[in-house]
Amino acid sequence: MSDSLPQKLNKVIQIDEDQIQQHLGELVRGTVEETLNKLLDAEADQLCNATRYERTDARRDMRAGHYKRKLHTKAGEVTLNVPKLRQQKFETAIIERYKRRESSVEEALIEMYLAGVSVRRVEDITQALWGTRVSPGTVSNLNKKIYERIDKWRNRPIDEAFPYLYLDGIVLKRTWADQVANVSVLVAIGVTDDGYRQVLGVVEGAKEDKSGWSGFLRHLKKRGLSGVKLIISDACLGLKESVGDFYPDAKWQRCIVHFYRNVFSVVPRRKVKHVAMMLKAIHASEDRAAAVDKSKAVIKKLNTQKLRQAAQKVKDSIEETLTYYHFPSAHWLRIRTNNPLERILREVRRRTRVVGAFPDGNSALMLVAARLRHIAGTKWGTRRYLNMKLLKTMESEENLAA
Secondary structure, eight states: TTHHHHHHHHHHHOOHHHHHHHHHHHHHHHHHHHHHHHHHHHHHHHHSSSSOOOOOOOOOEEEEEEEEEEEEEEEEEEEEEEEESSOOOOOSSOOOTTTTTTTHHHHHHHHHHTTTOOOOHHHHHHHHSSOOOOHHHHHHHHHHHHHHHHHHHHHHOOSSSSSSSEEEEEEEEETTTEEEEEEEEEEEEEEEESBOOOOEEEEEEEESHHHHHHHHHHHHHHTTOOOOOEEEEEETTTTTHHHHHHHTEEEEEEOOHHHHHHTTTTOOOOGGHHHHHHHHHTTTTTSSSHHHHHHHHHHHHHHHOOEEEEEOOOHHHGGOOGGGGGGGGGGHEEEEEEEHHHHHHHHHHHHHHHOEHHHHHHHHHHHHHHHHHHTSSSSGGGHHHHHHHHHHHHHHHHHHHO
């Protein structure tokens, strides 16, 4: 008899933890809602200089009812009774007018989206964290806020000199008339006189041709880009000619990595490693004269090995890859390739891969620009990249020698 009693009690005394948690959540949410509404009423009293229904000569305004607004808080969704006044507009310091969501939540959504989290994943995360599932439309509307700031950032004046300028483009997919087409986004970063890197420009180009690059360089020059001494890029179609049109005093350095790839395209796979060692030997020379001599030996050797197409490519383009020898030797490794820009474009590609095909070119441009703006605000833009005093010293010595 005594053994069966505890078993009966166990069946009677049961604790439903889910119901308790739900009840506690409702209590907290109710308290938050009550507190916020009392604060709103207090603000209205202060603006009226009198409490509700109070008759006094000092009263400055009258109540005119209220309207309901929803607000998503960490405690859940609450209903606010926002007061209306007869003579003046009620603007609360507690909750901004028409605000549905805490600013911290808005910022978190924007940061998640720009950091590379897909819209679907953002929905799942908000459901888990705040108990509210946002729609793709909500994320899109939130991003419109930051897009306005991005446009201002893209078109800001350039009021510093940038001796080194890196140019490149990224090709993305967009849907057009139920077909997928390419859209190019052109990007420029520069190194200041103090040796720090900045993202200088991001524009949409119909394609990476002369008209596209000319429009981009015109955009940079119009915003004030000056002091350019060296432009580093791939041998993009029309880019070299465009550089001469807008920055005739600047030298042009062809990225040696892209040059190598161009040579490898006509080399049998089994010989690529051997040819790579030959090309690297050219750019490991102690000065430009030695590099030119080495290139002649490489061309001769390639012809001997019956790699005549590779030899011709080296002969035609090697001079374009040796421009960096005109600058301080401590800078050579960082100004003979487009790697500084390629690295951050890899980050952009990682983010855009989540999207797939964009609905239009502007959407692609905005997301690329947003990601670059985010990168520019990290340690990438706050670390000194080059000691530019070496360039100034070199120029001073050359002027004295002249």
